[in-house]
Amino acid sequence: MDTHLVLAVRPPEEGKSRLAATIDSDQRSALNYKMFRHVLKIGSELFPPGQIILVSRSAALRDEVAALGGHALEESGDDLNAALEQGAAFAMGHGAGSLLSLSSDLPSLTVDDVRAMLDAPAPVAIATDRLRTGTNALRMRPAGAIPFRYGVDSLAAHLAAATAAKLEAVVIERPGLAGDIDTPADLAEWRRR
Ligand SMILES: Nc1nc2c(ncn2[C@@H]2O[C@H](COP(=O)(O)OP(=O)(O)OP(=O)(O)O)[C@@H](O)[C@H]2O)c(=O)[nH]1
Numbered sequence: 001m002d003t004h005l006v007l008a009v010r011p012p013e014e015g016k017s018r019l020a021a022t023i024d025s026d027q028r029s030a031l032n033y034k035m036f037r038h039v040l041k042i043g044s045e046l047f048p049p050g051q052i053i054l055v056s057r058s059a060a061l062r063d064e065v066a067a068l069g070g071h072a073l074e075e076s077g078d079d080l081n082a083a084l085e086q087g088a089a090f091a092m093g094h095g096a097g098s099l100l101s102l103s104s105d106l107p108s109l110t111v112d113d114v115r116a117m118l119d120a121p122a123p124v125a126i127a128t129d130r131l132r133t134g135t136n137a138l139r140m141r142p143a144g145a146i147p148f149r150y151g152v153d154s155l156a157a158h159l160a161a162a163t164a165a166k167l168e169a170v171v172i173e174r175p176g177l178a179g180d181i182d183t184p185a186d187l188a189e190w191r192r193r
């Protein structure tokens, strides 16, 4: 497998600011660690460490990935798409044929979810969220085939990027991939399960 996994992750103490009214900063940080470790563990079951790349401003998160034998890059900016481009450039310099990016806030992610991304029958595979507007995972073959367009309406933006590159794209809808934790309602729903 020549796919490399690129994880761009905000420092745990910064992430999930939309939950600030619901849980305090220590709880948010703990939640971010827990979700990150879950996604990293699932990723590690399918990707050899040398094909896992983390881009983060958090030294603590970088240490965790380095301890596994993965590549931990200090983020040079403070923007998700820029961080992913940084990771992608590194991966392409290390022979990546294709790339998978995964959001770190997917507490119900399974190995089969990641496999579904890798096996998707098109050069571009976009896992969307519950609202069917965002992107929680993106696989592109070849690496660098399309630019990262995370942000508002990123599903449409990634579909448009694939069209512009004349590449077929498929949208993947699976609970483990759709279940990112953005809002207090998402958090309550996940805790209920
Ligand atoms: N490296 C890096 N990762 C980011 C950045 N912004 C978001 N991410 C990651 O992108 C993924 C999706 O981010 P969001 O769902 O917006 O999460 P968030 O930024 O923690 O949440 P809010 O603070 O509530 O917007 C998660 O893996 C985040 O850690 C960034 O500036 N740099």
Ligand SMILES: O=C(O)[C@H](O)COP(=O)(O)O
Pocket: 103, 133, 134, 135, 136, 149, 150, 151, 152, 154, 155, 180, 182
């Ligand atoms: O859809 C996206 O681009 C990412 O999930 C980030 O969006 P969000 O901040 O709405 O989760």
